[in-house]
Amino acid sequence: MNVEKEELSFNLEMPAVGVIKGVLAKDIEVVGERVVNLRTCARPYRNIYTVAQLRTIRNVIEKYGSGKVHLSPRHNLEIPEVRQKDLDSALKELYISGLFPGGAGTSVRNIFTCPHWCSKAVRPVQELGMMVSANFADRDMPNKVTISFAGCSNGCSRPQNSDIGVIAIGRVEAAGGRCVDDCLKCIEACPFGAIDRTGGQVRINDKCVYCLRCVDACSEGLLHVKETGFRVLIGGKEGSTVRFGAEYAVFVGDFEVLEIIERALSSYLKKAGFRPGSEKKRERLGEVVERLGLDEFMKESPA
Ligand code: SF4
Ligand code: SF4
Ligand code: SF4
Structure with a gap:
């Protein structure tokens, strides 16, 4: 077994059960060592985001991400380069603001x-x-x-x-x-x-x-x-x-x-x-x- 390689590999640690219901691996994309991209959108459906939600997004990307956010063609907010250790905290702050992970993978995408x-x-x-x-x-x-x-x-x-x-x-x-x-x-x-x-x-x-x-x-x-x-x-x-x-x-x-x-x-x-x-x-x-x-x-x- 190649121990060195295994130590370097990245295993996505999903949020603990009960932290945020319904978080799926498809909504969290591993992009590098202990770094993930996170997709989020308002539920129930709104492709209108409130000022409070945009403030939360700003706080999350500044605290846990790299200061960038991408608005996808279907109005998902994609927050790149969130550190793995901060994933639970980022999801919790988004959740409190009415923003949920979702809208990715082989599923019905953001309406x-x-x-x-x-x-x-x-x-x-x-x-x-x-x-x-x-x-x-x-x-x-x-x-x-x-x-x-x-x-x-x-x-x-x-x-x-x-x-x-x-x-x-x-x-x-x-x-x-x-x-x-x-x-x-x-x-x-x-x-x-x-x-x-x-x-x-x-x-x-x-x-x-x-x-x-x-x-x-x-x-x-x-x-x-x-x-x-x-x-x-x-x-x-x-x-x-x-x-x-x-x-x-x-x-x-x-x-x-x-x-x-x-x-x-x-x-x-x-x-x-x-x-x-x-x-x-x-x-x-x-x-x-x-x-x-x-x-x-x-x-x-x-x-
Ligand atoms: S399709 Fe375009 S022009 Fe028509 S109601 Fe919607 S936003 Fe307005
Ligand atoms: S129906 Fe058309 S052509 Fe006739 S009066 Fe009204 S706008 Fe003018
Ligand atoms: S397409 Fe029909 S409804 Fe639209 S402006 Fe022309 S006549 Fe009126």
């Missing part, structure tokens, strides 16, 4: 939503994001799963390239009144060429993506919101290969969104195989959708 104050939002998405986080965040999966919510079709939270993407949408209706002469305001406001004007009236055509930008543009009140709901995309992905999610449902409500997410995750658990040429790495959700087709993927199957 990503738009901020609630954006004036373009067709419907708020943060509460739905919190419900999804409370039910599904950090659940073990065959590979990582990203779930994103966008308040409008701009998709700032990248729902199109997430395993499951949810976008708030609204259906606009032309009230049928006569337009002001020469007015083109709604037509100019629509980025998709989805409004035609003939004979002094407007008509919405099938290029509409339900963003509702035209409604505010009409000062005559001739355009109304008929209904709002969510569009659900399944099977998108970012990374070395990029996929856009396929549309699974439109104009569904909050509880249907939860049901669809539950069904998609359950199908993924049952139907994921190994990636070609690998006996360890499992397919991403989008790869299973590509192999089976979306309808077959979403079909209920026995446990």
Whole structure:
């Protein structure tokens, strides 16, 4: 046995049971001798951090880390170069401030939503994001799963390239009144060429993506919101290969969104195989959708 080598090796000592419930090795990455990177995020889901939490982060990185913090693309805070001996103390201080380890490995990653104050939002998405986080965040999966919510079709939270993407949408209706002469305001406001004007009236055509930008543009009140709901995309992905999610449902409500997410995750658990040429790495959700087709993927199957 090579004693010298063994003495130099690093064994991650996880926090004692009961110190912080739910700390997993995947959330703590060994990067060097007795040094770790720590991932943390607010629970239940918030990708908004309070000033108090940011103060805690500052204290933790100054006391136990190297004075740096990285904000990941899914709004996890990554604190690099924490000394092993300080791991318990760092986790405790974060925990007291409502910051938990999580959002890494082959699991449902940090749920990503738009901020609630954006004036373009067709419907708020943060509460739905919190419900999804409370039910599904950090659940073990065959590979990582990203779930994103966008308040409008701009998709700032990248729902199109997430395993499951949810976008708030609204259906606009032309009230049928006569337009002001020469007015083109709604037509100019629509980025998709989805409004035609003939004979002094407007008509919405099938290029509409339900963003509702035209409604505010009409000062005559001739355009109304008929209904709002969510569009659900399944099977998108970012990374070395990029996929856009396929549309699974439109104009569904909050509880249907939860049901669809539950069904998609359950199908993924049952139907994921190994990636070609690998006996360890499992397919991403989008790869299973590509192999089976979306309808077959979403079909209920026995446990
Ligand atoms: S997707 Fe829409 S609601 Fe969300 S941040 Fe972007 S513009 Fe605002
Ligand atoms: S809802 Fe959006 S896409 Fe549809 S007509 Fe209005 S502006 Fe155009
Ligand atoms: S619907 Fe309103 S904004 Fe559009 S052309 Fe008619 S009057 Fe103008």
